[in-house]
Amino acid sequence: MSKQQEKKAGVGAFDFFCIGFGAIVGVGWAVSINNWMANCGGPLPAAVGYILALVMMIPVALCYCELVPMLPVAGGGMAFAYKAFGEKVGFISGWAAFGAFVTIIPWEAIYIVDTLSILIPALKAGSPLYTLAGYDIYIGNIVLGLAFSLVIFAINWKGATSSAVVQRVLCVVLVAGGILAMICAIFKCDFSNLLPVYENVKETSHNSFMGGAVAILASAPFFLAGFETIPQAIEESNGDTKSIGKTVVLSVGLACVFYALLLFTLGTAMPWQEFYSLPTPAAANLLDIAYGGGVGKTLYTIILVCATCGLLTTWNGFMMASPRLMMALARANMIPKWFAKQHPKYGTPSNSMICCLILSIAGPFLGLGLIDPLTSFSAAGFVCSWMLTSYCVIKLRKSEPNMNRPYKIPGGVATAWFAAIVMTVVFILLFIPASPCYMGPMACILFVIWMVLGFILYFASAGQRNQLTPEERSASLFAKMND
Secondary structure, eight states: OOHHHHHHTSBOHHHHHHHHHHHHHTTHHHHTHHHHHHHHTSHHHHHHHHHHHHHHHHHHHHHHHHHHHHSOSTTTHHHHHHHHHOHHHHHHHHHHHHHHHHHHHHHHHHHHHHHHHHHOGGGGOSOOSEEETTEEEOHHHHHHHHHHHHHHHHHHHTOHHHHHHHHHHHHHHHHHHHHHHHHHHHHTOOGGGGOSSOOOTTOOSOOSHHHHHHHGGGTHHHHTGGGGHHHHTGGGBOSOHHHHHHHHHHHHHHHHHHHHHHHHHHHHHSOHHHHTTSOSSHHHHHHHHHHOHHHHHHHHHHHHHHHHHHHHHHHHHHHHHHHHHHHHHHHTTSSOGGGGOOOTTTOOOHHHHHHHHHHHHHHHHHOGGGHHHHHHHHHHHHHHHHHHHHHHHHHHHHHOTTSOOSOOOTTTHHHHHHHHHHHHHHHHHTTOTTSTTOOOHHHHHHHHHHHHHHHHHHHHTHHHHHTSOHHHHHHHHTGGGGO
């Protein structure tokens, strides 16, 4: 089979959309929607917050839309920054994104165990093994988490095509669940449930409706981050890279609208100050209470199943993407070359996948107590990478004006500047305690520690880098562009 035929048999634009959208939407709407309301001061400021996130994220997605078909190699933001600014900036972008990626893997392992424990109470039977950060850890949770980790690993071991087939099915189920939740909430609609329009129930740093809306930006990057999985599998595409770039914009835009509609519709089905105190999964519990009886229990079970599928779409998407980003870092000799090894039959980054499997297995041992700081730490990693990617468009328009660009973003450099400035402001605000976007001291500490560890690893790999010229190192990273 020729290389051209192999590409045609690869992952298509719709599959990439399912990978990106499924990784973005995941389970956030089912398990975190009441927390969004509480953190923002109500469903309306939270919904407006996601519209602000839409305005903030579409220019960033457009930057990816231009760069993905222009530089169709694994690595995403890391590869773009390497091409635009060189090794050190490329490493900062890649390592920050990798930290965000691999945080999501154990995050999903934690939540899927907790969600399934609701359906199967026996998973939490008996005495807990231990308590961590205020939450009990049970042997049933650990066994189930290990089993799911191995299944997701096995699916991705055979390549992005295998992952995409599973993602397609799961994505349809989770979207259907979200639409069902909205429809059922509309039938119980009472606009008085949205009142008070704003109240700072958690006594956080905002004190107005717009302050509450802006507060969603502290966690929104985490819940919108799945589009970064798309460029990681670009080497296994069917060759239609221009359309694949556009799926980044489509997946981000639809995810923001999806979240905003869910916040508004579910917020009308029950007084939101009662809703935000419901246990996880809040969306399922709301419909159970709103309808009651057999109908309520049926809706509860359906939403719970769809939430589980949502967890799996995000987990599957990032298990596909994380090893490929790690492989790209190794190809560029930024981390040990051992991580660049690919499976001789499937072409998957085998050693990097094993590393990500270990991180996935760690999730069930950690428990829910570490969810909030992990979420915020991951958000900071994504924002850092998105910020640098936006600057890459600006730099490459100047330094590589004649490079082939299958797609050019509307507004050109002005759009990229808007994205870069917004991401820079958001990134800074994440670390300022008085800011509505402040991510908290634990997340700040985790981010600093992660970046320090990265630079230790980077400088420890200097020996293998120095064995190659800068041109040879660059050629290694971008070799697949010539296949």
